[in-house]
Amino acid sequence: MVVTGKPDSWIEDSITVRRMGLADLAWVVAQHRSHFPDNVIGRLGLGLLTRYYRTFLDSTFAVATVTEVSGVRAGFLVGVLDTAAHRRLMWQFHGFSLGLATLRAFLRHPVLGVGIVRRRLSLRLHPPAPMPAERVAVLSHVAVDPDSQGRGLGVMMIDQFLAAAAAAGADRVCVATADHAPRAASIYLRRGFVLSSRSRTFDGRYIRLYDRPTAAPAP
Template sequence: MGLQDLPAVVAAHRQHFPNGFFARLGPRFLCRYYRTFLDGPLAVALIVEVSGVPSGYLVGVLDPVQHRRLLLTYHGVALAVCGLIGLMRRPTVLTRFLVTRARRYLTVLMRSRDRALESVGGPRIAVLSNIVVAEHARGYGLGTVLVDAFLSQARDAGRDRACLVTVAGPNGAGSFYAKSGWRHTRDATGSDGQRLSFFERDLPEVV
């Protein structure tokens, strides 16, 4: 993924996740958010094309703790400004943020300032953050291509496990991940009251 792909990626995100918190902050914030995956050494940003036309994308991180530290260092101010502008323009979203997310975001920020390294001896985890395949390009295995490429990079980076979150039930992609070898670990209710399904997948070394 490159800078030239961001308009299409932002449009796809808003189309497929219209009720998500990041989408509600507006396209400026989304563009800045996806830029954090382009220059991060611990991030993965992939585009899949059909006949030269971008038809899907995937973003993820290979080391969540270190990636968050780098994100705050190099993109924190820009993200905060774009997020604040988005909130001020959308009073309803601002109210929801203060009620459901403000305390958690502040806690994450403080922990990121104090913790620069993963827990010693803990599992080395990669996180698949977002994946979208355009409706006109579904049924051709593009989602599998993107996921397999991400898992390959995670394995090459020495990760022990990959994890992801998707919407629970028929509106989510849980059945796709279950058929692809991912293990469903639990369901939980997210900050917005939506039921979410958590999946994991071990990444054994290829010999």
């Protein structure tokens, strides 16, 4: 998902992109809740959302960066370079704490919890058709603070993630956006993504899935 301003405008201030750390989590979580209010993980509470972002920090198969403008946080990006490998590490090192946070979230928000469980059971009973053996990178979330929008920071972070995915050997990159996000759609289409599908979530929302081979020409 993306929240950003004009993709082709740049600024002269000092821009720094660094690895996300524990001290950034509160700011990142606040940005997430502001930019993605309909996101299910965010709706399940601060505890689970914070634990979700925590899983990106120490995974060798994930990207978690914060962009600063003149030393002030302006945006962030998290994504996975190899979904299968990242999932294994996530459950190995965060399985217990993530499971506990999920249980607490479900007890506080039982309607959402039941919906997620039903969705998972449905996928197990009716699994999708097997896909070709590919290494898939997923751009999970990218956002720019409102005070820093219109400067091209979102596009810059997306391009950096595409480069990281290609360097890591991913065959393709996927991203999901809200159905009512024309600006995000425009940005991803201009970066070489194509709309692969539109689907309905268990809670009645619609999302759009975009896909881009890492071997696609540079935008």
